[in-house]
Amino acid sequence: MPDWKGIVRERAACLHLGGAAEADLIEELAEHLEDRHRALRCGGASEEEALRMAVSELDDTYPLRAKSKRTPPMAKYDAVPAGDALRGNFLEDTWRDLRYAVRAMRKSPMFVLFVVLTLALGIGANTTVFTVINTLILNPLPVRDPAGLVSVAAAEAKDTSKSNGPLSISHADLKDYQARNGVFGSLAGYTSPRPLTLQEHGASEQIFGELVTGNYFATLGLSPVKGRFFLPEEDSTPGGHAVAVMNYATWLSRFGGANDIVGRTLRVNNLLFTVVGVAPPNFIGLNAIFGPDLWIPAAMSEKLFPTYMQNALNDRGKAFFQAAGRLNPGVTRAQAEANMATVASDLAREYPDADAGRTATVRPIRDVVLTSTRGDSSSILFGGTILLVVVGVVLLIACSNVANLLLARSAARQQEMAVRLAMGASRGRLLRQLLTESVLLGLLSGVFGLLTGYAGLQLLFGMLPNAANFVTPRLDGSVFVFALVISLATGFLFGSIPAFHASRASTAESLKEEARTTGRSRRKITLANALLAGQVAFSFLLLVTAALFLRSIQYAYEIDPGFQTEHLAVFPTNPGQAGYGRAQTKAFYKTVRERVASIPGVDSVAWVTNMPLWARALNGLHVEGREQRSREDNKITAIVNTIDPGYFATAGVPIHHGRAFGSIDHETATPVAIVNERMAHDYWPGGDALGKRIQLPGEKGMRQIVGIARTANYSAWGEPPQPCVYVPMEQNYSDSMVLYVRTKGDPRQILIPVRREIGAAAPQVLIGTTRTGPEVIDGGLFQARMGVALLSVFGLLALGLASIGLYGIMAYSVSQRTREIGLRMALGAAQASVLRLILKQGMSLVLTGVLIGFAAAILVGRLLSRMLYGVSASDPASMAGAALVLLAVAFLACYLPAYRASRVDPLTALRER
């Protein structure tokens, strides 16, 4: 009996079936041959003949071989089978599309690189801005249930029109607010962050501290990451408990996240404080941007700031606190405000000296979080919206760039599409395949965009000086969702138009040989041109906006602030916080004045309480002789500045009437004051302010006005004029003052010598951030400069993207028209006329874009006009500048391909197919 299996196995070996399939096949065929052999033998065939005939059946293995290849060879290379008429499995199709897309991307890495870079810039810019907005506006407070929190502040009852901003509340009033209201589960008070002196290892450093009531953290619903928050008794006895809760970021950055931080003692303002806990991460208080290093119980305020918070716990005239309350369930903000107004009017009746004419306002906590002092959060919202729109436009430009590129590619892929359509693929299926490709590109760009955005945030927030006190960008879930959504949307946006066009490929036309060289259809060129003109228009709009703000800031720098800045340097000091007594502090002022004045290059020096542009107005000034009117009327808000006699000369503020202070205005002499022209004009319109008397808040006696000084800027650069009162330092002691130095030359040269002299006079006294006059202006214009910087960056980004797009389209169209150009030149066209032809084509597109952009800029300028200073929204210089820059760059982008076209060798071009 022959070994049938052996025979079959031998023949089947070349099939490489392997495994169970081969064993089954061999067994089945062997049986068959055996049966056949037996039948032949029975039929009378010889053994030899039967064997030969049976085995001969295996001679032709071709059908077997064809069968054995289960998967068709084409599938390995074409993931989207041509005849995809049958509806496939959705997931399977998607998977195939994805694999195909990855392969297509691998085939053209430069294209992918360009797309990803372009989109990553756009998505990155959006992510950065969104993160900032998310951190500052959308989700500013990491507290429990922010919706239930409201801000409570005092306000002028009568004042309905201008500057009815929230006012601070005195500690005693706050206590009454807490006790008498019927709407809050708890009501907490807090001050703004105030500079403190931290003494460590014999050196002094500036940190910031916020005084808060004992229930502050409980009201906000926070829990400490380490230790605990304040106990009720720690805020009950004045000066009794020197404890502090530390900011999380401060704990990490200044104390290295030390495990034994709880229980450590810190010497702050010459007092020993025990750290009892660390606040949760990202919490920097109720201000969105700047927070303290330490929170300290309000009961410590008088001990911590013995001079300016003297008697602050009981004196209703000393208002340092803001309040935040958690509403009882079911209580609306309006109900709470009505309730608080009742409480406030009771207080006004009981304590008319301090509280007359005051009411209380209840506002959403968000309004206060965004603006620490002035009650207008709309400018931040407005700015945020503008930035979002701007980066949105940048992304649109990036998208249209990529869409244009895809359009160009779709011309090249037309044959591929046509082949697929001819093989029976549906258009919907093709569309889906193309969209999968672009969405994949979008997602890939999204990943890089997120990285770009992260880098942008590092750059942006890295510019802030004291990182622990400032808000840190929160890259939370919503940022990721945002990035994902815009990546997907981007993919659809730039992918859908080209995909739609490509999938409309005409089968017959495209399959013809000529179709390969005719390039894009007329429709595609038109669409590409429209996209391009749009890009130019948007870039122009952004450039104009940036130019307007730039001009605006130029004008702002030229504002006369009312004091000299060119030869000025200021040095804040705080001898009181170093533990100096009154006599010691006075001696310090005298010594420093003498030492610094003797430095070569110093013209004059003066001690002043207010930093330039950092002054805050005080309430409760009385003007003698205005008693006839109602009580509320004679409460005047004004800047109060305590100065030494050298101030007017040093700061360059002229006295227009009367006299400056002198040595006769000593401690025991008649109390005197100098007012500014604004104040003189407002309260003594007849021009007879000299000799009149006023009473400062917190003072018992009257002061006689001896001079009228020119009005200057006190709180902000370019502010509207506000009243100001100067008092001599001999008659108004302060334990922290700023040294103003007027120099003969560049103020930067005396910074080090002055610091050295102050240090020599009192090594323990902390010198705060020194500033030269120009730095003072920079600080005053910080927000505006930031805005201009961002707008310029985005404007240039848009310009860059648009010119790359322009260059790409021009280069492509030139390469498509090489034959035509060759023909023209062969027929006698000069190089110059070819150059002109191509340039004309490109530049007419640019001009169209500029014209559209111009119209849009005029409309948008109107919206922006409230943020501009000194320039009109249709400022010709800005428009012309932006147009010039754009036209120059666009010209270059068109010229390069045009030049190449004009160099075409007619013979070569004509030979080209």
Add this chain to the structure above:
Amino acid sequence: MPPTSPDQEWKKGSAELLVLCLLEDQPRHGYDISRLIELRSGGVLRFHVTTLYPLLYRLEERGWIEGRWVEKAEQRRRRYYSLTPEGGDVLQAQRKSWKEFVAAIGRITGVEHA
């Protein structure tokens, strides 16, 4: 592909129908199928193993027939093929179109069916 003679082409076209017909009344193994085709065609039609088995596998893959290893006492195990319900439907359809085809050819060639 090696050159094929005309009658091979005819065979290929009708082979599916033949196999389905043979499995209509009972399951059969491969040798049985090839033997019956040769027998009933009077020796005119004959399939080699290398043609028959790929055809069986193809029909099985389409779900028209089903192969199953069957062990009987005192016998080698054998693979029996049976018609699936879907195969039955296909058979009816193919039989009908074959009749029409043959009738059409007959009308043209003048070779009338009995």
